[in-house]
Amino acid sequence: MDKQYPEGLVEALTTLRDYCARNDYKGWDPYDGLNSRVFRAISLIGRSAIIRLCWIQLFKRSPLNLRPLLLVPKQHNAKGVALAVQAHCEMFHAVEADPPLAEVLGTQDTLKAEISRLSQLLVSLATPGFSGPAWGYNFPWQCRREFLFPAGQPTVVATNFAVWALLDAYDITGDETLKDTACAAARFVTEDLRRTPHAGGVILSYSAMPGNDTIYNASLLGSRLLTRIYTYTKDDSLLDLARQSLKACAAEQRPDGSWTYGLKPVTGWIDSFHTGYDLDAYADYARLTNDHTYDEVLRHGLEYYTTTFFDASDGTPSYYHDKRYPIDIHCPGQLPVTLDTTNSYDRYRPLALKVLRWTLDNMRQNNGTFMYQKKPGISSRIPYMRWSLAFELRSLAVTLRREAQRRAEAKD
Numbered sequence: 382m383d384k385q386y387p388e389g390l391v392e393a394l395t396t397l398r399d400y401c402a403r404n405d406y407k408g409w410d411p412y413d414g415l416n417s418r419v420f421r422a423i424s425l426i427g428r429s430a431i432i433r434l435c436w437i438q439l440f441k442r443s444p445l446n447l448r449p450l451l452l453v454p455k456q457h458n459a460k461g462v463a464l465a466v467q468a469h470c471e472m473f474h475a476v477e478a479d480p481p482l483a484e485v486l487g488t489q490d491t492l493k494a495e496i497s498r499l500s501q502l503l504v505s506l507a508t509p510g511f512s513g514p515a516w517g518y519n520f521p522w523q524c525r526r527e528f529l530f531p532a533g534q535p536t537v538v539a540t541n542f543a544v545w546a547l548l549d550a551y552d553i554t555g556d557e558t559l560k561d562t563a564c565a566a567a568r569f570v571t572e573d574l575r576r577t578p579h580a581g582g583v584i585l586s587y588s589a590m591p592g593n594d595t596i597y598n599a600s601l602l603g604s605r606l607l608t609r610i611y612t613y614t615k616d617d618s619l620l621d622l623a624r625q626s627l628k629a630c631a632a633e634q635r636p637d638g639s640w641t642y643g644l645k646p647v648t649g650w651i652d653s654f655h656t657g658y659d660l661d662a663y664a665d666y667a668r669l670t671n672d673h674t675y676d677e678v679l680r681h682g683l684e685y686y687t688t689t690f691f692d693a694s695d696g697t698p699s700y701y702h703d704k705r706y707p708i709d710i711h712c713p714g715q716l717p718v719t720l721d722t723t724n725s726y727d728r729y730r731p732l733a734l735k736v737l738r739w740t741l742d743n744m745r746q747n748n749g750t751f752m753y754q755k756k757p758g759i760s761s762r763i764p765y766m767r768w769s770l771a772f773e774l775r776s777l778a779v780t781l782r783r784e785a786q787r788r789a790e791a792k793d
Contacts (some may be wrong), residue, residue: 394777396749407455408766413520414440418452433523444759459506459516460539461767463546464775466499470549471778479785500550508533513568516543536588541602567610582629595644598655600626601662638685651702653690657715664723696735707754710769713740714776
């Protein structure tokens with residue numbers, strides 16, 4: 382079976398899935414240092430924003446995993462579970478396109494049962510107390526020196542991933558509770574998030590907390606969430622708000638096709654995977670609404686993304702537009718998703734397969750997991766469930782589904 386697909390793809394996917402399943406999709410995270418029971422026991426140091434920030438960075442940057450020693454537990458993370466749901470939905474459709482894949486992925490009935498189980502888990506991870514279902518992370522984290530996100534504090538980013546996962550699962554299982562939960566999450570965006578007027582539109586805030594109000598990918602993921610929910614509810618007010626956000630962020634696309642991370646100078650960097658998020662939002666809007674207002678924004682951005690962040694000769698990804706390292710697993714992991722979302726996979730397939738080969742050769746570890754970041758010196762090989770494993774699981778599953786569909790089309 383593996384010989385019929387890009388070398389190593391099927392084996393990498395199934396081995397990674399088995400590892401994640403053995404851990405029930407619980408794991409550590411680059412930013413979970415404040416979950417340390419040791420840190421919490423020393424109450425005085427936890428009162429300082431600088432100390433909290435330094436503590437998180439110590440865990441994030443250390444190539445040694447300090448979490449077992451300092452008592453950071455493995456836990457479920459809502460975004461990680463959402464990515465696992467999406468990965469299983471992709472595997473379901475891969476088997477649908479190429480039934481012999483059931484030998485290694487499981488039957489559609491088996492996959493559907495796991496999709497249902499993980500989806501119910503995802504629903505249970507929603508944070509109560511907001512205008513609609515919303516999702517955050519399982520750890521508190523310090524955002525620079527400005528503010529502290531409590532554990533569970535919902536963000537539009539995590540909520541976007543949860544909503545899309547639940548609706549993907551609904552489309553397969555027909556479970557109305559998944560659809561109802563996902564659609565109700567629109568109220569979190571429309572009622573709890575702030576709107577910063579900009580360029581004739583608005584930029585949606587990252588969370589309901591003050592600050593981080595002008596982050597482009599966060600606002601665009603809000604648009605993406607609202608657009609998807611609109612296709613089920615036909616609530617025009619959702620589409621109107623989505624369009625306002627798309628308009629504001631389109632105005633900030635630079636002449637070369639890029640976006641900085643955000644509007645403020647302190648958020649002026651340009652990176653790979655957040656650019657992919659931006660493109661996904663415009664592509665999904667066009668596909669779901671048949672409104673092609675932003676086709677040129679999308680075309681220009683996709684050309685920038687594919688030529689700037691990936692070496693066409695050998696598939697090596699880069700984190701920043703002007704600096705390769707650290708190569709984060711999100712960089713290669715996002716590429717198949719964005720190529721699929723923009724309906725560009727076939728066009729860029731040679732590049733996608735080179736990046737896949739590079740990733741398997743350079744970031745996959747002996748136990749089938751994937752490292753967090755590759756650096757010129759000592760790399761971080763800690764297996765982070767949300768950031769590395771579930772993200773790459775979805776990436777591999779998207780690639781396999783696209784390849785399975787190509788095989789099916791070739792037989793017709």
